[in-house]
Amino acid sequence: MKILVAVKRVIDYNVQIRVKEDGTGVVTDNVKMSTNPPDDNAIEEAVKIKEAGKATEVVAVSVGEEKAQETVRKALAVGADRGILVKVDGVIEPLAVSKILQKVVEKEKPDLVFMGKQAIDDDCNQTGQMLAALLNWPQATFASKIEVKDKSLEVTREIDEGLETIEVNVPAIVTCDLRLNEPRYASLPNIMKAKKKPIEQITASDLGVDTKPRIEQIKVEEPPKRKAGIKVASVEELVQKLKNEAKVI
Amino acid sequence: MSVLLIAEHNNKEFKPFTLNAISAASQINEDVHVLVLGSNSDSVAKSISEVPNVKKVIHVNNNLYENYLAENYSSAVIKFAESYSHIVCSANTFGKNLMPRVAALLDVSQVSDITKVIAEDTFLRPIYAGNAFATVKSTDKIKCVTIRPTSFDPAPTSGGSAEVINGDPGDASELSKFIKKEEIKSDRPELGTARVVVSGGRGMQSGENFKLITAVADKLNAAIGASRAAVDAGYITNDHQVGQTGKVVVPDLYIAVGISGAIQHLAGMKESKVIVAINKDGEAPIFSVADYGLEADLFEALPKFLEELNKLNTIQK
Numbered sequence: 124m125k126i127l128v129a130v131k132r133v134i135d136y137n138v139q140i141r142v143k144e145d146g147t148g149v150v151t152d153n154v155k156m157s158t159n160p161p162d163d164n165a166i167e168e169a170v171k172i173k174e175a176g177k178a179t180e181v182v183a184v185s186v187g188e189e190k191a192q193e194t195v196r197k198a199l200a201v202g203a204d205r206g207i208l209v210k211v212d213g214v215i216e217p218l219a220v221s222k223i224l225q226k227v228v229e230k231e232k233p234d235l236v237f238m239g240k241q242a243i244d245d246d247c248n249q250t251g252q253m254l255a256a257l258l259n260w261p262q263a264t265f266a267s268k269i270e271v272k273d274k275s276l277e278v279t280r281e282i283d284e285g286l287e288t289i290e291v292n293v294p295a296i297v298t299c300d301l302r303l304n305e306p307r308y309a310s311l312p313n314i315m316k317a318k319k320k321p322i323e324q325i326t327a328s329d330l331g332v333d334t335k336p337r338i339e340q341i342k343v344e345e346p347p348k349r350k351a352g353i354k355v356a357s358v359e360e361l362v363q364k365l366k367n368e369a370k371v372i
Numbered sequence: 373m374s375v376l377l378i379a380e381h382n383n384k385e386f387k388p389f390t391l392n393a394i395s396a397a398s399q400i401n402e403d404v405h406v407l408v409l410g411s412n413s414d415s416v417a418k419s420i421s422e423v424p425n426v427k428k429v430i431h432v433n434n435n436l437y438e439n440y441l442a443e444n445y446s447s448a449v450i451k452f453a454e455s456y457s458h459i460v461c462s463a464n465t466f467g468k469n470l471m472p473r474v475a476a477l478l479d480v481s482q483v484s485d486i487t488k489v490i491a492e493d494t495f496l497r498p499i500y501a502g503n504a505f506a507t508v509k510s511t512d513k514i515k516c517v518t519i520r521p522t523s524f525d526p527a528p529t530s531g532g533s534a535e536v537i538n539g540d541p542g543d544a545s546e547l548s549k550f551i552k553k554e555e556i557k558s559d560r561p562e563l564g565t566a567r568v569v570v571s572g573g574r575g576m577q578s579g580e581n582f583k584l585i586t587a588v589a590d591k592l593n594a595a596i597g598a599s600r601a602a603v604d605a606g607y608i609t610n611d612h613q614v615g616q617t618g619k620v621v622v623p624d625l626y627i628a629v630g631i632s633g634a635i636q637h638l639a640g641m642k643e644s645k646v647i648v649a650i651n652k653d654g655e656a657p658i659f660s661v662a663d664y665g666l667e668a669d670l671f672e673a674l675p676k677f678l679e680e681l682n683k684l685n686t687i688q689k
């Protein structure tokens with residue numbers, strides 16, 4: 124079995140986001156970038172399945188600018204066998220990403236495609252479901268547990284009411300939740316080894332995919348600031364303020 | 373120009389957030405139709421037809437829809453889509469799972485998780501865990517939109533009498549199969565709609581210690597929330613998680629106990645009307661969004677808080 128894992132390069136989850144003064148977006152210059160956190164879980168799960176002898180190859184793919192190569196390289200350092208970078212400049216919407224991934228899937232013919240359930244930059248939560256639709260494959264979203272069976276997967280999904288278990292036929296798309304596993308750190312020898320692993324570079328136009336945005340971004344603004352609160356000295360004061368000032372209890 | 377809203381329900385009754393999504397839908401266009409895909413779900417179709425903002429209910433009653441599988445649901449939705457300018461549903465785990473599949477089948481670029489309708493094609497939505505807000509305009513012929521339910525008031529539930537028509541099912545998919553649902557039943561108010569939420573974080577130190585939170589929540593008729601750290605540590609189940617990848621809540625009162633306040637947590641609660649933080653680390657970022665901060669050991673503060681609440685003559689419910 125072959126697993127394709129899609130990874131995205133995003134602003135690191137610890138960075139305090141700053142909105143550009145001209146309202147065109149957020150500041151990305153000289154800002155620390157990392158792999159989208161649940162994509163780390165997706166890679167980890169694929170590598171674990173391979174280590175358990177249930178997969179033969181793990182391929183990491185990223186869609187983005189030249190620097191997204193670092194994100195693919197990081198996936199190689201934690202166990203992916205080879206990488207693919209589909210170069211695109213500028214804004215790319217999940218629909219276009221899923222069309223690009225569809226082409227990559229048609230070429231690579233994986234049995235499973237894993238990715239994070241949501242990217243922490245645009246917070247769209249769309250790409251996996253869209254790719255599943257385009258391929259007419261089943262989707263198992265928000266996965267917190269994956270059991271590989273003969274020709275199917277049993278997946279536990281985190282939903283608003285609790286947990287749901289579904290079975291999906293292979294080939295399938297799985298989008299991973301943060302609780303699926305504990306992503307490993309890359310060891311220094313593995314980082315060195317990853318430098319020798321191949322990364323194929325292609326462009327979206329090589330694949331014949333139109334990436335023109337369908338959504339016009341009119342402006343980006345800061346959220347309204349909360350007015351500063353106060354510190355109370357005691358529990359008594361807190362209860363008194365909630366009762367008589369805020370009037371919420 | 374009509375809006376098709378996909379109802380979330382359990383075949384007996386619709387989920388409360390459907391009402392918030394109906395409000396948002398009627399801000400886009402007053403001609404709101406609701407699609408109920410269900411099995412033995414007549415009571416759902418009937419109660420939705422009584423919502424005054426709803427102009428028509430399309431009920432597809434078929435055992436394909438006994439359980440919610442995106443593959444079956446999406447093939448039904450696209451059968452109706454062409455007659456509509458917008459397809460909408462709530463941006464909870466139901467809508468997040470379904471809508472992108474529908475959008476891709478229609479070759480539409482979806483607008484996720486809107487918090488405001490600016491015009492029929494223009495919406496406001498949070499990005500970067502709510503640290504920025506983007507105004508976006510969809511140029512697709514059909515617009516697929518998911519709605520952040522807590523940003524819209526629920527529609528009234530009675531007084532309407534919309535026509536209910538029966539629709540045909542979509543193609544049956546053999547790709548996926550429902551196995552089971554482990555739903556956590558509780559008599560408490562639902563986290564998403566509760567007036568008061570009491571949340572615990574890593575500072576609680578154990579699942580056992582959450583009983584301190586439970587006692588306060590009982591007193592205030594509150595829902596119980598948690599940070600991701602507390603859920604990851606196994607103190608409490610995932611359905612309690614508040615934050616960027618959990619639930620978004622906007623209660624009148626949010627009490628954060630032993631929660632440091634990572635931006636991912638703040639994304640899920642910082643729109644709450646009044647925020648209280650109880651934390652022994654005076655530098656914790658949670659204090660930057662708190663209206664009332666108490667720098668104290670939660671193991672002393674929570675029992676004392678309960679004691680003080682017990683002294684009050686009345687407590688709002």
